[in-house]
Amino acid sequence: MSALATTTILTGPSAAEPFDTAPCALHRTEAHHSEGVDVWNPAYTRPTGPLNAVMVFLSFPDATPHLTPDELAADHFPATSRFFEQASYGRFTLRPHTVAHWVNMPRPSTAYAIRRDWNPALRAAYLRDAFAVADPEVDFSRYDVVYFVADPDAPGVDSDATKVVNLDTPQEVDGTEVKRVVTVFERHPPDRLVLAHETGHVFDLPDLYHRPEDGKGDWDTYVGDWDLMGSQFGLSPDLFAWHKWKLGWLDPRQVACVRGTGPTRLTLEPLSAGPATSVPGIAGNVAFGLGSGTKLAVVRTGPDSVLAFEARGSTGNDVAGCRQGVLVYRVRSEVASGNGGIEVVDAHPDTEACWENSVYPPLADAPVALGESFTVPGEGVKVEVEGRTMSGAWTVKITPGALG
Structure with a gap:
């Protein structure tokens, strides 16, 4: 009607x-x-029409993963794609592509000191290592969104650290520039719709919550x-x-x-x-x-x-x-x-x-x-x-x- x-x-x-x-x-x-x-801010990809996303699953030498990449991918998809399909009235489709196996990082998870307010130098080291080990597995020129998903059971992984990293200097890989990366450290099962929230930042949406200065309240x-x-x-x-x-x-x-x-x-x-x-x-x-x-x-x-x-x-x-x-x-x-x-x-x-x-x-x-x-x-x-x-x-x- x-x-x-x-x-x-x-x-x-x-x-x-x-x-x-x-x-x-x-x-x-x-x-x-x-x-x-x-x-529109041209530094960001506008989510109209279909966009392709890649999920790379990172393991560490100080832990043996208890979950499979398929199990972790299912934590987020198709729920994330469905959210955006509904929200956009069918005008935007997020198409996930997953690396089907764990990709091994060169250093223990604890070496990166992963946390919500991450040391920039350690965060940069994590991303450099992630791109280096993922590059032989992924043609980044094919993707509009990049998700690096860490083994949630590794001892140095902090689930509160999931966020989008905007790179001051874009990462040049496979003939393309990657300007931002979603770093995922969620426990299994994850927070509800957390990946949709972080993906919103990839499209220039702000955080609308109020973070108390002392972390309380x-x-x-x-x-x-x-x-x-x-x-x-x-x-x-x-x-x-x-x-x-x-x-x-x-x-x-x-x-x-x-x-x-x-x-x-x-x-x-x-x-x-x-x-x-x-x-x-x-x-x-x-x-x-x-x-x-x-x-x-x-x-x-x-x-x-x-x-x-x-x-x-x-x-x-x-x-x-x-x-x-x-x-x-x-x-x-x-x-x-x-x-x-x-x-x-x-x-x-x-x-x-x-x-x-x-x-x-x-x-x-x-x-x-x-x-x-x-x-x-x-x-x-x-x-x-x-x-x-x-x-x-x-x-x-x-x-x-x-x-x-």
Whole structure:
């Protein structure tokens, strides 16, 4: 069943402009993993269409692997590919290719002192050795993404050290330049969707969690459960519509730039809804006819900031979601990765939800629910969730006010 008209404009000075997104497209800045969407950062591969990834499994002389490469590959695939297939509405396919045997590193695992905040010289030595032993086995010119997967049972391997390494000087191998590598040190079985999170960095997505200076306290205060780049454990880990716009998975007509001071009515499709046939094996996508309507509404709030509005439901990647409704969040393009470039606005600041399995219960009930209205503190922007269409989309009225 198709969605109703995606945008309805009220009379008056305001206008919803899904075909003219420029006024709401933040400029990309020099901040690491800037949330700007006006241009793509050419230093990164944009995940549109199919990309090939290679997984190389590294063993060490101080340990005999207890697992096979096939078992470790199954920890991450096809789950990682399915996540991106669903998130991109079938516009991006990650194709994994695995080296079927262990590749032996020249030094013991303990020699590299692997840890989360890794000594740069030791990390560089690890990568030099990894490329040297893998090169006879792999033609790196064939791949867009490189995963080096360490034997999780080796004594020097720290599961907290999994991350993307951006190489200051690209590694030249097989006639190509490798600019970044995903170093995987996960235990078996691994953290949920951890490889999808790290792969997001390969595509210029930032960390959205807050790392306390002393390592203690909540890490998920910025976005809670609501985006994979905040937490791979989130109940609703689908990527924000803002990120989907940045990655090229939304057409301009799917983004409504709300301007002026008067009210604008529009219809928002659930973020995860898309063609059901695009992701074999994923349950929960019940909005079969949705996928091409408006996914994101944006109100400009400053030179480098906007408010974003999207509908979140329990479908697709969000099938385990805690609450449904219209999620509101702030985006700032001048903020570097890990410093709060996106922050969810809590429409129910005095309550929390799903405390037994949410990564941050105070934000688990953040969306504006059906029949509710909410004025964003400090912005004067009001959102009213007026109804649902027969196809499951959300009818919304947004009033920017004097600050719009």
